[in-house]
Amino acid sequence: MTHQETRVDLLVVGGGVNGAAIARDAIGRGLSVLLCEKDDIAAHTSSASTKLIHGGLRYLEHQEFALVAKSLAERKRLLDTAPHIIWPQGFILPHQSHLRPAWMIRAGLFLYDRLGGWPDRRLPGSRAVDLRAHPSGVPLRDSLVRGFQYSDACVLDTRLAVLNALDAAERGATVLTHTACIAARRDQAHWHADLRSDDGVMHSVTARALVNATGPWATRFLDGPAQLPHSHQVRLVKGSHVLVPALFGHEYAYIFQQPDRRFVFAIPYDGDFTLIGTTDVEFHGDPADVRVDDDEVAYLCEAASRYFKQAVLPQAVVWRYSGVRPLVEDRSARASEITRDYVLPFDGSAAPILTVLGGKITTSRRLAEEAVNTLSRALGVTRPAWTGGAPLPGGDLPGRDFHAFAADFARRHAWLPAPLALRLCRHYGTRASRILRDATTVTDLGEHFGAGLYAAEVDYLVDVEWARHADDILWRRTRLGLRMDASGQQRLRDHLQDRQPVRHARVTRAPHVL
Template identity: 50%
Template sequence: MNGSGEAPLDLFVVGGGINGAGIACDATGRALKVGLCEMHDFASHTSSASTKLIHGGLRYLEHYEFRLVREALQEREVLLAKAPHLSFPLRFVLPHEQHLRPRWMLRLGLFLYDHLDWHMTLPKSISVDLPSSKFGAGLKPSFKNGFVYSDAWVDDARLVIANLMSARGMGARIFARHRCVSARRTADGKLWDIELSAPDGSAVKLQARGLVNATGPWVKHFLDEQTSIRTNKRVRLIKGSHIVVPRLYDGDHAFILQNKDGRIVFIIPYERSFSVIGTTDIPVDSSDKKPVCTQEEIDYLCEIASYYMTKPVRPADVVWTYSGVRPLFDDGDDNPSAVTRDYHLEIDGAVGTAPLLSVFGGKITTYRRLAEHALRDLAPYYPHMGVEWTAGRALAGGELADAPTFEQAFDNFVNSAAVVKPGLPKELLRVLIRRHGVAIDDLLEEVKTVADLGQHFGGHLYEVEVRYLVRDEWAVEAEDVLWRRTKEGLHMTQAEREHFARWLAELRPNFA
């Protein structure tokens, strides 16, 4: 028994990013008693600093990672169906540059991309004459030929929250802002004694029959410091930075741009009136310091975008930057761009003892498959574990009615909401549904008009939603709300953001 007299959990997950959240959700749905802790806010590190894409990884084909690309392509449509409110298909435009990758190579790569997943329903790739096509909007007229292919966008931080809410709804215990300070096997090796440090500094002691180390960039550090278990596996820490600028062009398409250094940079429509540009690949030695986008990275991304786009992108145009450290499984490649985006799972402990599963690497697109793989590896330790289930069930908020396309399912729900809530602007409903899906029924239960939404903080952020985020989605700090649960910080002035931070600080004690 643990210190509180409760029976041991079946599985305890350390790490509240996408991999930890996905494993906790999957395990809980298999009738395991699950707990999860995160030392900071959920998705506050790597899992909110991605390029926001569900994609197969077209450029990974150059490194012959066919299994990874096939798995990612298959997952693309699974995730679109699981979370149609948090994700949507995108068409990507690849302008051809003769002196970089040759045309035949791009054609071959896109053919493979279209056919590695035989069940693909998104539109296949096409060649386009850019000056005469809508897909040329935004590009300099000197770019004549290109290709267009399909991938998808996702709200990465909210995808983490949706997995955690699904897990909690099935009975998982979620410990926000609790740092795991120690995890040791009991003398007989049958259980893990786990100690957490709560936000107020108090100790929380638990026991579990199994432990998952999903700490991302800290995976090796956690093994060394919290468990004293050794491994020769490593991760390469690669910083990726993005810049956000006012919208560069009309149209819903995104761009994938080739640079002379061999790297790929994306320009993607973002948050209604912006474009996000990224990412960089900078090796770093430690994840201890909060990563920041340097002036050199800003200049690099602006230079690439300006080379291609009609509208020049200058450092002064940048309204926000974000950076994250990607923990890539160390396969020994010296080129950061070529280091595998595949994942590696390692289990410590023979059957009959309490297992420890550690996650090395991974990418947001394949998080669900990674979780299935993790539970498959843990199955010998849990004979009563349920079967795989996550491929065909929606995440919390994603239970939209079926429609011929993912976009139609979303639009149909928005139209229905507009009928039910005629006193609210349809654009506001669309934004809220993009964040919460069917959960807006709870969020807006007592709301009939804009006046019922309470204080307006700027952008599309109102008091009713903030109280919901604090009550139901573990939000504590202003940053949690403005930059992760929503991105409304982009649509607010500095004065509005400061006012909101003060208001939230006064609100928090009421939720203690």
């Protein structure tokens, strides 16, 4: 067993989107940073979302106006800084008067538009639609004749977390995946942490401050490795989703009202599928072992079947996934009514520790900025916040125009199959060329595992983006797990066994700071 010792300004425990965003913000302000994650980047809650960047239309009903405004402001920023992995999405809300009156929906959408900075050329404002004449009405039940259209955005959620971690690493942060923090002790000036990787390497880390960004494990981390008394309370809520073969062929998504006053989304997913979610179920187990229950599948299928002509049956489900959301305890009677806002408890009585409680993927950048603002005051850092307008890796598209960029990329690499060229642009933006390198034919990309995945992309993900196992690539980095057959998956596993991942082990200050 080998042992390594490291000294940094900030130790971030947890490699979900919040921890990765905090590491990115902090390194860009001149702090030395080490981030450790016990599994893969975004292996849990951050890769189990509804794949949306949105303000949360339903939050208006609970009068969470500040949260909606904050989320919509972040939606605009993320569309600017990550236009490759985030794109506008139109939504249709079919109206059923016995659930909510039309005036209430119109008022909510009017407010949603204004809080979101309407008018915005990328996101059309809301309007009423006649479902009998609108393309979104074709797959719906004939009894649904009226609806409302509004705009939000979709996201490749795992890639948002990975790109935050990648930017942090390229600016000088150390990012250690598959490395757990097993103990953390505090004295008057420092945290002393013991990290253990799954290949037996031990790391001793001395840090001036610590961030607990362990998501649904936040209080368990304080109770266990940190052994720190606290009064924090979170409610763990499971959100589950199912994927079925495409239920419609148009470009719109749906948001469906339910008799229990919840909303369920039906969203186009990678062309051939429809994503349906989510549930809100109290969870009391280990978040690492979360599973979708059959009754959740039935609930989601019934929720969609209330609206579509074609019944959605549980046996049609081709994939299901679930994540545990660590929501701030606010004494709400129902899990679906608990706030999605976050709090950042800060203990600066000795060596500082900041804990992340709550939050959603849309507000991860803002959460990180607020967290580092607090830490900067405690650590004497004066460099200002910088991430609001800084593109994520690959997001520096000319004119922020994804479609123009993708068309130019396809023209310059006409030998690439069109679906592959588009997917590379969507996942990697301007960095897609780093995967192709000097290739001029498909053969130059190496072994083809199926579903458009070649060795060149796999090797890039291993060398640059911490991918280690087949699931890291198929279900998080590329979303190709639904399309690759068993033979291809086995050949991918064989290929990965022959490679050693290149770890980002730099513990230096950023070479440049914005």
